[in-house]
Amino acid sequence: MEALLKYFNQRLKNVFFLNKGLLDEALEIRIRINNPLLIKTLKKDLFPDRSTLITKRDIDEILGSLTKNSIHAYEDEIKKGYLTLEGGHRVGLGGDCIYDRDILKGFKNISSLNIRIAREFLGCSDKVLRYLIGPDKEIYNTLLVGPPLSGKTTLIRDIARNMSNGFKSPPFDGCDVTLIDERGEISAVYNGIPQMNIGIRTDVLSFCKKSDGFFMSIRALSPRLVICDELGSAQDFEIIQYALKSGVKIIATAHGFGIEDIKRNIYLKNIIDNNFFDRALILGKGPLRLKEVFDFQSKKVISNDMG
Amino acid sequence: MIWVKSALFTGTVITVRYIFSLINSDGDQKIDKMKEMIDFTEYLRVYSCDMKMSFEEIYQKYSFKSSETKKLVKLMHEFLKEKRSSQELLVYINKFMLTPDPFNMYFAEIIDYYGSAYSDLLNKKLNLALEEMKKSLDEYAARHNEIKALNNRISFLAGCLAAIIIV
Numbered sequence: 001m002e003a004l005l006k007y008f009n010q011r012l013k014n015v016f017f018l019n020k021g022l023l024d025e026a027l028e029i030r031i032r033i034n035n036p037l038l039i040k041t042l043k044k045d046l047f048p049d050r051s052t053l054i055t056k057r058d059i060d061e062i063l064g065s066l067t068k069n070s071i072h073a074y075e076d077e078i079k080k081g082y083l084t085l086e087g088g089h090r091v092g093l094g095g096d097c098i099y100d101r102d103i104l105k106g107f108k109n110i111s112s113l114n115i116r117i118a119r120e121f122l123g124c125s126d127k128v129l130r131y132l133i134g135p136d137k138e139i140y141n142t143l144l145v146g147p148p149l150s151g152k153t154t155l156i157r158d159i160a161r162n163m164s165n166g167f168k169s170p171p172f173d174g175c176d177v178t179l180i181d182e183r184g185e186i187s188a189v190y191n192g193i194p195q196m197n198i199g200i201r202t203d204v205l206s207f208c209k210k211s212d213g214f215f216m217s218i219r220a221l222s223p224r225l226v227i228c229d230e231l232g233s234a235q236d237f238e239i240i241q242y243a244l245k246s247g248v249k250i251i252a253t254a255h256g257f258g259i260e261d262i263k264r265n266i267y268l269k270n271i272i273d274n275n276f277f278d279r280a281l282i283l284g285k286g287p288l289r290l291k292e293v294f295d296f297q298s299k300k301v302i303s304n305d306m307g
Numbered sequence: 308m309i310w311v312k313s314a315l316f317t318g319t320v321i322t323v324r325y326i327f328s329l330i331n332s333d334g335d336q337k338i339d340k341m342k343e344m345i346d347f348t349e350y351l352r353v354y355s356c357d358m359k360m361s362f363e364e365i366y367q368k369y370s371f372k373s374s375e376t377k378k379l380v381k382l383m384h385e386f387l388k389e390k391r392s393s394q395e396l397l398v399y400i401n402k403f404m405l406t407p408d409p410f411n412m413y414f415a416e417i418i419d420y421y422g423s424a425y426s427d428l429l430n431k432k433l434n435l436a437l438e439e440m441k442k443s444l445d446e447y448a449a450r451h452n453e454i455k456a457l458n459n460r461i462s463f464l465a466g467c468l469a470a471i472i473i474v
Contacts, residue, residue: 057390060390060423061390064387064388064390064422065388067361067422068361068362068363068364069361069362069363069384069387069388069421069422070355070360070361070362070363070421070422071422071423071424071425072355072356072359072424072425072426072429073355073359073360073361073364074359075359075425075426076359105425106425
């Protein structure tokens with residue numbers, strides 16, 4: 001985590017130096033203009049120094065080091081509202097948006113930064129693997145559903161690693177996996193190199209549109225399993241149909257609190273109503289808490305957090 | 308004796324012409340430096356705006372012809388990091404590149420917008436800077452060529468005059 005300090009200017013570095021161990025607990029570092037530095041941990045929000053207010057210069061200096069003083073080199077990422085750092089950490093941006101004929105071009109005055117610290121929880125998916133594999137070692141098409149900060153990305157990353165490497169319980173030898181990492185978040189790609197362990201049989205298509213990724217991978221990479229993040233757009237119905245027709249299995253995530261909640265998204269409703277997925281793992285509030293497992297074929301909850 | 312006088316005469320003419328050529332070469336070196344600064348700015352424009360590379364990457368990739376330009380670009384990178392102004396950089400450029408002031412000003416001003424401009428705006432600004440730098444180079448080169456031609460003529464006459472006096 002100490003590597004993150006290189007992005008801060010001296011004034012803010014001092015705050016961290018005076019509060020040793022702060023970064024080890026941090027999940028998010030929030031830097032907002034005219035406000036004190038806020039560190040979000042698992043337990044609570046911490047303000048290490050309420051007297052040091054963030055200035056415009058602080059944000060400009062941090063942004064300068066995040067973008068290597070070359071904002072143009074990161075403008076494609078900035079258009080999406082975030083930057084990816086070495087180590088897979090992600091910086092969300094807030095400020096005045098600039099539009100060019102209804103298309104977001106970037107930010108004019110960046111007034112807040114949210115550094116989301118990427119952590120790898122190896123083995124966090126071990127408990128859910130039994131819900132992903134059938135008796136004949138068939139992989140279930142599975143949707144991971146959870147609200148923000150429920151650990152969907154962390155979980156799907158570890159699932160990719162396990163499915164790729166194989167595991168003992170239930171016995172599974174591993175298979176070729178294609179990871180379509182639309183936002184570079186699952187594998188935490190930095191300069192083309194995945195920063196996280198995603199398994200020995202995994203091919204990554206990073207910053208690739210799902211539609212392109214599915215077609216490319218099925219034609220050229222011949223995976224048994226395709227893993228992707230955040231379903232819910234208009235084209236998803238078509239690409240999932242194509243993948244299933246091609247005999248490829250899918251594990252994907254979706255934002256939501258449960259099955260009924262995600263059905264409010266018309267595109268996801270279509271996907272669910274057509275039984276494209278076999279199972280859904282519903283995550284609860286709080287990191288990596290499996291609330292229930294829903295089976296679409298039997299239309300029953302086959303496991304819940306009560307056991 | 309005549310051989311000594313002839314040798315002295317020829318030697319004096321050559322020495323005077325050599326002194327004048329040294330004066331001319333100073334201007335030639337300035338023109339070479341200006342050309343390299345223009346080449347670097349063009350490279351910076353293409354690799355920043357089309358290839359989306361950072362200043363640091365471009366600095367490492369570019370093969371500099373002169374060590375002074377390399378030092379200047381390194382200094383420019385430091386200034387960018389420290390968010391210092393173009394006026395401060397201008398002082399340094401004037402001091403160790405010795406290129407004309409208006410030319411240096413356009414080069415120094417790059418750091419005022421480089422780190423914070425998106426590629427389409429950066430492209431326009433760098434193109435504008437390039438145009439002005441080229442204009443400044445052309446003006447300087449025209450003036451320098453005139454002086455050079457005049458110096459060449461004077462050098463021979465001055466050499467002969469000095470030789471006659473000495474002999």
